[in-house]
Amino acid sequence: MSSSYINTSLPDVGDRMLFAVPKKGRLYDQCLSLLNNIGIEFNRKPRHDIALVSNMPVALVFLPAADIATYVAKGNIDLGITGLDIIRESQTENDTVELTRLGFGKCKLQVQTPVANDKLATAQDLVGKRIVTSFINLTRQRFAELEGKSIEEMQTQVRFVSGSVEAACGLGLADGIVDLVESGDTMRAAGLHAIDTILDTESVLITNRHQRFPKLVDTIKQRVEGILMARKYVLCQYNIRRDALDRACAVTPGRQAPTVTSLEDQGWVGVSVMIEKKILADKMDQLKDIGATDILVLQIANART
Numbered sequence: 535m536s537s538s539y540i541n542t543s544l545p546d547v548g549d550r551m552l553f554a555v556p557k558k559g560r561l562y563d564q565c566l567s568l569l570n571n572i573g574i575e576f577n578r579k580p581r582h583d584i585a586l587v588s589n590m591p592v593a594l595v596f597l598p599a600a601d602i603a604t605y606v607a608k609g610n611i612d613l614g615i616t617g618l619d620i621i622r623e624s625q626t627e628n629d630t631v632e633l634t635r636l637g638f639g640k641c642k643l644q645v646q647t648p649v650a651n652d653k654l655a656t657a658q659d660l661v662g663k664r665i666v667t668s669f670i671n672l673t674r675q676r677f678a679e680l681e682g683k684s685i686e687e688m689q690t691q692v693r694f695v696s697g698s699v700e701a702a703c704g705l706g707l708a709d710g711i712v713d714l715v716e717s718g719d720t721m722r723a724a725g726l727h728a729i730d731t732i733l734d735t736e737s738v739l740i741t742n743r744h745q746r747f748p749k750l751v752d753t754i755k756q757r758v759e760g761i762l763m764a765r766k767y768v769l770c771q772y773n774i775r776r777d778a779l780d781r782a783c784a785v786t787p788g789r790q791a792p793t794v795t796s797l798e799d800q801g802w803v804g805v806s807v808m809i810e811k812k813i814l815a816d817k818m819d820q821l822k823d824i825g826a827t828d829i830l831v832l833q834i835a836n837a838r839t
């Protein structure tokens with residue numbers, strides 16, 4: 535093949551910023567929904583792993599989640615979405631810059647043993663035994679720490695398998711495993727229970743220190759943070775007697791401060807304030823108790839701080 539061979543079926547990414555997203559798996563749907571929400575438009579042809587964004591100088595690169603941290607750390611990719619667990623496991627945290635935690639892909643990396651084996655009730659009980667995992671580096675670090683030895687000298691045997699890790703104990707390959715747990719259904723179905731947590735993980739937006747496109751990276755970071763805020767907060771509006779305003783502001787201090795507007799009736803003011811969804815019902819009860827009226831809650835479609 536000539537060295538000037540060009541694959542004409544690959545889109546020309548030119549000077550575009552390269553943004554990696556998981557090509558399948560647990561993070562895929564939420565990544566696509568996030569891209570849609572931040573106004574990134576693209577058309578991905580079947581089986582193509584590169585898609586040009588039509589409304590920004592960006593090319594999306596669809597890669598296995600497990601490889602994204604390495605590509606970003608080495609500077610081949612400018613921006614990426616992957617799990618914190620992958621960043622730690624691939625030991626790329628020093629070469630990647632964490633821009634924003636994304637609030638999805640939340641789970642725990644846990645040490646698990648068969649429920650039936652009551653001699654393996656703590657991580658310490660697995661020291662010197664056989665462990666199977668897809669996270670060999672994090673597992674070795676944890677057990678070297680428990681043994682008080684270096685990774686080279688540790689006794690615990692840690693072996694790699696690429697998937698269906700939960701099967702390893704039942705098949706006699708391991709005494710314990712280390713794998714991700716979200717609902718715990720997979721773990722319980724395999725007759726295992728968690729005896730130690732190595733890491734709490736979630737998806738993160740990452741870049742590197744090479745910074746070819748600092749302005750564009752910042753724009754995408756701000757758009758993502760706007761969407762995350764819109765998902766987390768609602769806008770609450772209510773009326774309150776002026777003499778109860780201090781108490782109302784103590785109940786709903788807002789992100790910065792509530793907006794207070796005068797009403798025709800001199801004794802009353804209108805208040806508009808952002809409230810976290812998870813504490814909303816409680817705050818509405820408290821507002822009612824101090825005499826607030828016409829309490830309205832409005833969804834926020836998007837935000838920018």
Ligand SMILES: Nc1ncnc2c1ncn2[C@@H]1O[C@H](COP(=O)(O)OP(=O)(O)OP(=O)(O)O)[C@@H](O)[C@H]1O
Pocket residue numbers: 558559560561598599600616617618619620638639640641697714715716717735736737
């Ligand atoms: N059960 C889960 N709940 C929430 N997040 C998860 C779960 N499993 C994995 N993740 C997150 O998604 C990332 C990618 O995992 P995923 O399962 O998609 O990839 P994979 O195991 O390499 O591929 P696949 O399962 O498609 O073969 C993980 O590193 C973790 O951050």
Ligand SMILES: O=P(O)(O)OC[C@H]1O[C@H](OP(=O)(O)OP(=O)(O)O)[C@H](O)[C@@H]1O
Pocket residue numbers: 560697698699700713714715716717718719720721
């Ligand atoms: O606690 P749960 O909600 O059951 O989720 C945990 C499971 O999810 C992931 O597996 P995945 O479905 O990605 O399959 P895999 O083993 O092929 O990676 C992880 O490896 C666990 O097996």
Ligand SMILES: [Mg+2]
Pocket residue numbers: 559560
């Ligand atoms: Mg998986």
